[in-house]
Amino acid sequence: MSFDPTLAAAQARIAAVRPADYARSRNAIDGAVTGLSPYITHGFVTLPEVLAGVAAQHRLDMQHKFVFELGWREYFRHLWGHTGAGILQSLHEGLLPKSAYAAELPADIRQARTGIPAIDMAVRTLYATGYLHNHARMWLASYVVHIRKVHWRAGADWMIAHLLDGDLASNHLSWQWVAGTGSSKPYLFNAENVAKYAPPAWHSPGSVIDTSYATLDAIARNPQALVGLPGAAGMDEPALSHAPPDATAPDAALVAGRDVWLVHPWALRLPQDLPAGTLCIGVYLAEFHSSWPWSHLCWSFVSTRMAELTTARWHADAATLQHALRGARSVRALTDPHIDLSTLAQVQPALHLFAEVTRPCTSFSQWWTRSTRDTRQLHDLPGLAGLSAGPLFDNPPERDSHDNKSTPDSPGHRRPRWHRP
Numbered sequence: 001m002s003f004d005p006t007l008a009a010a011q012a013r014i015a016a017v018r019p020a021d022y023a024r025s026r027n028a029i030d031g032a033v034t035g036l037s038p039y040i041t042h043g044f045v046t047l048p049e050v051l052a053g054v055a056a057q058h059r060l061d062m063q064h065k066f067v068f069e070l071g072w073r074e075y076f077r078h079l080w081g082h083t084g085a086g087i088l089q090s091l092h093e094g095l096l097p098k099s100a101y102a103a104e105l106p107a108d109i110r111q112a113r114t115g116i117p118a119i120d121m122a123v124r125t126l127y128a129t130g131y132l133h134n135h136a137r138m139w140l141a142s143y144v145v146h147i148r149k150v151h152w153r154a155g156a157d158w159m160i161a162h163l164l165d166g167d168l169a170s171n172h173l174s175w176q177w178v179a180g181t182g183s184s185k186p187y188l189f190n191a192e193n194v195a196k197y198a199p200p201a202w203h204s205p206g207s208v209i210d211t212s213y214a215t216l217d218a219i220a221r222n223p224q225a226l227v228g229l230p231g232a233a234g235m236d237e238p239a240l241s242h243a244p245p246d247a248t249a250p251d252a253a254l255v256a257g258r259d260v261w262l263v264h265p266w267a268l269r270l271p272q273d274l275p276a277g278t279l280c281i282g283v284y285l286a287e288f289h290s291s292w293p294w295s296h297l298c299w300s301f302v303s304t305r306m307a308e309l310t311t312a313r314w315h316a317d318a319a320t321l322q323h324a325l326r327g328a329r330s331v332r333a334l335t336d337p338h339i340d341l342s343t344l345a346q347v348q349p350a351l352h353l354f355a356e357v358t359r360p361c362t363s364f365s366q367w368w369t370r371s372t373r374d375t376r377q378l379h380d381l382p383g384l385a386g387l388s389a390g391p392l393f394d395n396p397p398e399r400d401s402h403d404n405k406s407t408p409d410s411p412g413h414r415r416p417r418w419h420r421p
């Protein structure tokens with residue numbers, strides 16, 4: 001997959017979603033997944049816009065696989081909201097004590113030369129594209145934690161630096177889900193599972209994962225790491241950087257007396273009602289980037305879009321940015337949990353698709369039950385209230401072959417009110 005950092009590319013991906021194919025094939029590495037995550041993570045489009053755009057073209061109901069998966073993203077955000085920085089630590093004990101796991105990711109994994117095709121293909125794909133299919137992320141995380149006995153946090157920190165869709169909640173909580181520190185049991189996989197869902201280049205017969213689930217479970221519970229026979233031909237891990245390629249120090253004179261809209265890496269969009277004359281400034285908060293480096297691919301994806309939207313891009317700590325912005329007439333921004341902009345701007349809350357749940361939920365099913373308690377049909381979802389697909393789809397794409405027939409996942413539902421006639 002490749003990802004142009006443009007709104008048009010995000011719109012094209014929404015238009016290309018085929019929900020019935022998605023539900024049937026999403027577990028397959030070459031299945032009909034959407035590739036929308038980089039655009040969602042960085043705020044090109046919101047979850048409500050994605051669902052409204054898809055529902056404008058296809059019949060969907062609340063039980064559709066696609067709606068569930070959007071729910072997983074919001075559930076992880078829910079957990080983050082309640083747990084804060086606690087998501088960066090094990091939510092509860094895993095299979096083994098923390099001391100049984102290594103703190104560093106071994107070089108043969110980083111260099112895609114474990115000799116296990118499923119793992120090496122996953123690492124190569126991650127480096128080449130900044131994206132990995134969900135199943136491949138699970139295989140990679142499971143291998144790292146349960147076979148190599150590397151602490152999930154080391155794997156999560158490494159992976160997020162290379163992901164175009166890197167999101168602390170979805171990434172670190174998914175690693176915890178695989179590790180068994182955020183779920184009731186660890187996620188294990190074997191070569192047969194890879195053969196079922198991946199193309200031949202990923203198949204791994206005769207490797208350490210070519211065994212039964214009972215054996216894998218015993219391996220996972222044994223503190224001894226299983227080191228394979230590393231393959232010879234590896235590759236270098238792409239370099240990481242803590243600083244954007246094209247940002248400058250803040251310039252107070254530029255914003256003095258002006259209304260300012262702050263664009264940041266998790267809100268690469270402008271509000272539709274932005275008053276004329278508003279100055280758009282891109283900000284990279286040093287507090288975040290000094291802790292979380294990104295690959296060149298990630299920087300390029302974010303900074304290209306940032307340059308398209310803004311007059312200037314600034315990289316500084318919050319205090320320096322605050323100082324530079326104090327002469328502005330007004331400063332506004334969209335909020336996001338990755339960074340705290342509350343001292344810099346009047347922040348607007350992010351749009352939720354699902355009903356917010358105030359009590360913390362420890363499982364997705366608990367959250368889903370509570371969040372959708374009053375949501376019988378798609379158009380009851382709070383995020384879709386008042387949202388039309390219009391701005392995203394001025395020229396609606398052609399309908400696919402599934403639109404005129406009732407599919408197993410769309411058994412003749414009432415059309416949501418934003419559905420085009």
Ligand SMILES: Cc1cc2nc3c(=O)[nH]c(=O)nc-3n(C[C@H](O)[C@H](O)[C@H](O)COP(=O)(O)OP(=O)(O)OC[C@H]3O[C@@H](n4cnc5c(N)ncnc54)[C@H](O)[C@@H]3O)c2cc1C
Nearest residue numbers: 033034035036037069072073134137165166167170171174
């Ligand atoms: C170890 C691991 C690390 C992960 N790290 C991230 C991450 O940093 N950022 C991220 O957005 N997702 C992460 N995920 C979740 C999931 O793998 C990706 O959201 C998905 O693969 C993105 O590809 P897509 O847009 O083609 O997904 P699709 O299957 O087309 O799904 C559509 C959208 O639904 C949401 N979604 C789908 N599956 C999940 C899921 N399991 N969890 C949360 N949201 C989901 C995403 O917003 C996605 O864009 C991780 C999963 C694992 C197992």
